[in-house]
Amino acid sequence: MTQIQVRNLSKVFRVPEREGGFVASLRSVFRRKYRQVNAVDDVSFTVAQGEIVGFLGPNGAGKTTTLKMMSGLLHPTSGECRVMGHVPWRREAAYLRKISMLMGQRSQMAWDLPPMDSFLVHGAVYDIPRKQYESTLDELVELLDLKDILKKQVRTLSLGERMKCEICISLLHRPQVLFLDEPTIGVDITMQARIRDFVAGYNRRYGATIILTSHYMADVTALCKRIIVIDHGHILFDGQLGELSAKLAPFKVIKIDLDREMDGYDFAALGDIILCEGRKVAIRVPKKSAPSVTDRLLSEVPVLDLTIEDPPIEDVIARAFGQRRLGDVTGDASEARVPAAESAS
Amino acid sequence: MITRAAKLISLYARVNIQNLAAYRFDMYMRIVVSILHLISELMGVWIIFHGTRSVRGWQWQHMLVLVGVYRLVAGGIRIAIVPNMRRLLEDIRNGTLDFVLLRPVNSQFLVSIREVVVYRVADVLLGIFVAGYGCYALRGALPFRESVEFALMLAAGFAIVYAVWLMLGTLCFWFVRVQNIEMVFWNVFEAGRFPIDIYRPQVRWLLTYVIPLAFITTVPAAALIGDEAKIPPSAPLWGFALAGIMLFVSNRFWHFGLRHYSGASA
Numbered sequence: 001m002t003q004i005q006v007r008n009l010s011k012v013f014r015v016p017e018r019e020g021g022f023v024a025s026l027r028s029v030f031r032r033k034y035r036q037v038n039a040v041d042d043v044s045f046t047v048a049q050g051e052i053v054g055f056l057g058p059n060g061a062g063k064t065t066t067l068k069m070m071s072g073l074l075h076p077t078s079g080e081c082r083v084m085g086h087v088p089w090r091r092e093a094a095y096l097r098k099i100s101m102l103m104g105q106r107s108q109m110a111w112d113l114p115p116m117d118s119f120l121v122h123g124a125v126y127d128i129p130r131k132q133y134e135s136t137l138d139e140l141v142e143l144l145d146l147k148d149i150l151k152k153q154v155r156t157l158s159l160g161e162r163m164k165c166e167i168c169i170s171l172l173h174r175p176q177v178l179f180l181d182e183p184t185i186g187v188d189i190t191m192q193a194r195i196r197d198f199v200a201g202y203n204r205r206y207g208a209t210i211i212l213t214s215h216y217m218a219d220v221t222a223l224c225k226r227i228i229v230i231d232h233g234h235i236l237f238d239g240q241l242g243e244l245s246a247k248l249a250p251f252k253v254i255k256i257d258l259d260r261e262m263d264g265y266d267f268a269a270l271g272d273i274i275l276c277e278g279r280k281v282a283i284r285v286p287k288k289s290a291p292s293v294t295d296r297l298l299s300e301v302p303v304l305d306l307t308i309e310d311p312p313i314e315d316v317i318a319r320a321f322g323q324r325r326l327g328d329v330t331g332d333a334s335e336a337r338v339p340a341a342e343s344a345s
Numbered sequence: 346m347i348t349r350a351a352k353l354i355s356l357y358a359r360v361n362i363q364n365l366a367a368y369r370f371d372m373y374m375r376i377v378v379s380i381l382h383l384i385s386e387l388m389g390v391w392i393i394f395h396g397t398r399s400v401r402g403w404q405w406q407h408m409l410v411l412v413g414v415y416r417l418v419a420g421g422i423r424i425a426i427v428p429n430m431r432r433l434l435e436d437i438r439n440g441t442l443d444f445v446l447l448r449p450v451n452s453q454f455l456v457s458i459r460e461v462v463v464y465r466v467a468d469v470l471l472g473i474f475v476a477g478y479g480c481y482a483l484r485g486a487l488p489f490r491e492s493v494e495f496a497l498m499l500a501a502g503f504a505i506v507y508a509v510w511l512m513l514g515t516l517c518f519w520f521v522r523v524q525n526i527e528m529v530f531w532n533v534f535e536a537g538r539f540p541i542d543i544y545r546p547q548v549r550w551l552l553t554y555v556i557p558l559a560f561i562t563t564v565p566a567a568a569l570i571g572d573e574a575k576i577p578p579s580a581p582l583w584g585f586a587l588a589g590i591m592l593f594v595s596n597r598f599w600h601f602g603l604r605h606y607s608g609a610s611a
Contacts, residue, residue, distance in 0.1 A: 013607060073443050075604045093449035101447055108444040112364050124356050125448050125455075127349065 003177065003209050004047035004070065009079035010233075011040040011065050039065040041233035042079070047211065052203055054224030054241070055213040062233040063213040067179050070211065071101045083177060097126060100175035102166055104182035109154045115165040116150045119172060126173040133172065140168045143198060160191035167195065171202065178202070180212045184219055196222045217310045252290040253309045255282045259302035270296065279304075284311065353450065354458050361461040372464045379420070379468050383475070386412045386538065401542045406483040407570055408540075413476025414566040415538050418502060420468025422534075426507050427527065428460035430514040434524060437517040442606065453511070453599050480569055488571060495569035498581055501588040502561040508591035515595070515602035537562035557591075560584040 017035045018028040040062040047053050055063040068074040070081055072088035072095065081088055086095035109118045123133040141147055144164045149157055154165065167183070180199065184192040200223055203210055214220055220227060220241065227244055229237040237244055254271075258279040267273050270293045271285035285293045290308055297303060365372060390412055394405040403411070433456045436442040445455050480487055513526050533556060541549055541563040553559040564584055567576040 068443070071447065073446050074607065091446065091452070096447060096449035099447075101443070103443065106439075106441055106443070108441075110360065110364070113360065117360060117363060121356060121360060124353060125450055127449075 001049045002046050003049040003051075003084055004045075004211075005080075005082045006046070006066075006070070007044050007080045009040055009043045009066065009069060009081055010038065010077050011062075011069060011074060012077045013037045013039050038233045040069070040076070040230075043230070043233070043235055045228060045235065045238055047209055049209055050203065050207045051226060052200075052210040052212065052224050054220040054227040055211060055230060056220060056227055057213075057230040057236075061230045063230055064181055065233075066230065067101070067181055067211060067213060071099060071179050072096070073101075097173060098175060099177045099179065100170040100173070101179040102170045102181065102183050104163070104166075104180075104185035107154075107162065107166060108169060109162065109165055111155050112153060114151045115146070115154060115157075115168070118154070118165070118169055122169050122172050128173055132174075136172055136174060137168075140171060143201070144168055160187045163187050163191065163195065167198065174206060176206070176208055178208050178210045180210060180214075182214055183212070184214060184216055192216065192218065193222075199223060250287045251284050251311060252287055253282055253284050253311050254290065254293060254297065255280075255307045255309065256297060256301070256303050257305040259304050262301050265301060350454065353455075357458050358461045358463065362463050365463060376464055376467045379416075379465075379471065383412075383416055383471050386416065387475070389538075401540065402572075403540050403542070404483075406479045407566075407572075409479025409482065410476045410570055411479075411540055411562065411566040412538065413472045413474070413479055414499075414569070415472070415562050417469050417472025417476060418499070418506070418537070418562055418565075419534070420465050420472055421503055422506055423462060423468065424465040425457070425461055426503075426510050428462050429457050430510045431527065432456075432460050433514045434517050437514075437606070438522065446603070446606070452603065453596060456514075457507070457511070476566070476569060483570065491569055491571040494581065495565050498560070498565040498568045498584055501581075501584040502565055504588035505557055505560055505584075505591055508588070508595035511595040512598050515598050518602040518605045533558065534561075540566075557587055560587060 013036075014034045015037050016028070016032050018024045018033060039060075043062070043066060055066065057063050065074065069076050070083055070088055072091045075089045083095070084098055086092055088095065109115060110121070119137060123137075128136070141150065144167060146164055146168060149161050149165070154162060157165065163183070163186075170178070178199075183199070184195050187195070196219060199210065199212075202208055203223075210223070212219065212223060225241055226239065227237070227241050228235055229244065251271075253274065255275075258281065261279055267276060267281055267283055271283040271289075273281070274284055275282035283293070294306065294308065297306065387409075390405060390408045393400060394408065398404060400408075433442070436445065436456075442456075445459075446452055448455055477487060480491075510530075513523065513530070516526075517523050536544075536552060537558045541552055541559040544552060549559075560580075560583070564576055564580050568581065
C-alpha cells in the first residue's frame with residue numbers, strides 16, 4: 001500500500017549573495033542581490049508502507065529539504081505530496097501525531113533537565129494515554145538501555161547517550177512514518193550499529209515506514225533495500241541498493257600510517273592516491289584488488305597501522321556521477337532511473 | 346481543549362521552575378535588580394513632586410499607581426512574553442523551530458508558552474503593592490468596580506504587547522537577526538513610565554494610535570484611579586478593539602511568516 005506519494009515536488013530558495021570585500025559589503029547594505037537556488041527540482045517518487053528508503057546525496061543535494069517538505073516543515077514552491085493521505089505542510093494535528101523526525105545534528109531534549117522530564121513533556125504534548133506512555137517508555141528504555149541515564153542532566157550525557165534519548169523521545173508516540181536525518185552522525189561505530197539494529201527492529205515490530213538520510217554507507221547498506229540518490233535537487237537514481245553499490249562503489253580506501261616517510265616508493269602504482277602527507281597515505285583501489293594491495297603494502301613498506309574502508313558516500317556519488325545523470329554514466333537513462341512506483345510495488 | 350491548553354501551560358511552567366533551580370544565583374541577582382529599579386522609579390516620582398503638587402492633573406498618589414502599573418506590566422512582559430519571543434528568534438535562527446512545528450499543537454500557542462521566568466513574579470507583586478498603596482493613599486480603599494475595570498484594561502494591554510512581540514518575532518522569518526528589536530522595545534516602553542498627558546499632543550497621538558503605549562500603562566492606571574478626566578470614556582472600548590484587531594493581525598502574520606520559514610541549512 002502506498003503511504004507516501006510525491007509528485008513534481010520543487011523548492012526554490014532565494015539566497016542573498018555578494019562579492020567578498022569591504023566595498024561589496026557596503027553596497028549590499030543598500031542593494032542586495034539574490035540568487036535562486038533550486039534545492040529540490042521536480043522530484044517524484046512513492047514509498048510503500050513498511051519500506052525503509054535511504055536518501056543519498058552530497059551536502060546540499062536536497063535530501064533534507066525533501067525530508068522537511070514531507071514532514072510539513074517547509075512549504076514547497078510547487079508540486080504535490082501526500083503522506084498517509086495528508087498534505088504535510090497543512091500540519092494537521094492528526095498528521096503530526098503519526099510522524100516523527102529525528103535530526104542527528106539537533107537536539108529536542110531540554111538541556112538542563114534529566115531526559116525523563118523531556119519525555120514527560122513530549123507525552124503531554126502528544127496527549128499520549130498514560131498507560132500507552134508508560135508501556136512504550138518502559139519498552140524503549142529497555143531496548144535502548146537508558147535506565148542508568150534517565151536521571152542525569154542531558155548536558156552531562158555523551159553524544160551516544162544523548163542520541164539514544166533523541167531516538168526514545170521521537171518514538172514515544174509510536175509514529176507510523178519516521179524521518180531520520182543523519183541519525184548516526186558523530187556517534188562511535190558501536191553506537192551506530194546499535195542505532196541501526198534498533199531502527200530495523202522498530203520497522204519490523206510496528207511496520208513503520210522509514211525515510212533515512214545518512215552520510216554513512218553502512219547505515220544505508222544495513223537498513224535500506226531501496227535507495228534514492230539526489231544531487232542538485234534531481235533524483236539521479238531510485239532503485240535497489242544492490243544495483244547502486246555494484247555500479248558506484250566497486251572500490252575500497254586503504255589508509256596506512258607509516259613508521260617512516262617513504263619518499264621513493266611508488267604508491268601511485270597501487271591505486272589512486274587520495275592522501276600522501278608525511279607518514280600518512282590513503283589509496284583508492286578496486287574492491288577486488290584490495291587484498292593483494294594490502295599484502296604488498298604490508299610486505300614492502302613499514303606499516304604501523306592499516307585500515308580498509310568503504311569510500312564515503314559523497315565520494316562515491318561525486319566520482320560516479322560528477323555533474324551528470326546516472327543515465328549518462330550507464331548509457332541508458334530510462335533503464336537506470338528505476339521508477340519509484342515500480343520498485344515500491 | 347481549554348483543559349489541555351491549561352495542562353500544557355502548567356507543564357511548561359513546572360519545567361521552567363525545575364530549570365530555575367539550576368540557576369539560583371542569577372534569580373536572586375535579578376530580584377535585587379528589580380527592587381533597585383523600582384526604588385529608582387519611586388525616587389523619580391519623589392524628585393518631581395518634591396517641589397510641586399501636581400503635574401498635568403497627576404498627583405503623587407496617581408503617579409504611584411502609574412509606577413506600580415508600569416512595574417507590573419514590565420514584570421508580566423518579562424515573565425512570559427519576552428522570554429518566549431527571545432527563544433522564538435533563537436529557534437528561527439538555529440532552525441530548532443522545526444521541533445515546534447512538528448508537534449501536534451497549535452504552533453503559535455506552543456511558541457508562546459514554552460518559557461516562563463517565574464521569579465519575575467516579584468516584579469508583578471512589587472507593582473501590585475505600589476499601585477495598591479497609591480490607590481489606598483488616594484481613596485483610603487481599593488474600589489471594586491475600578492479594580493475590575495483595571496484588570497480588564499490590563500489584560501487588553503498585555504494582549505497588545507503580545508501581538509506586537511509576535512509580529513516582531515515573525516519578522517525573523519525574513520530578517521533572521523532581529524535581536525536588537527528587544528532593546529528598541531524597552532526604550533520605547535520606558536515612555537510608559539509617565540502619564541500620556543504630559544507629552545505634547547503630537548507625541549500623545551503617536552503613543553496612542555501608532556505605538557499604542559497609552560493602552561498598556563496609562564489607560565489601566567487611569568482605570569484604577571477612576572478619574573474620568575485622565576482617560577476619555579471611550580478609551581476602554583478602543584483598548585479592547587485594538588487588542589482584538591492586533592491579536593487577529595499578528596495571528597495571520599504568524600501563519601504568513603511560517604510559509605517563509607526555511608529552517609537552518611535546509
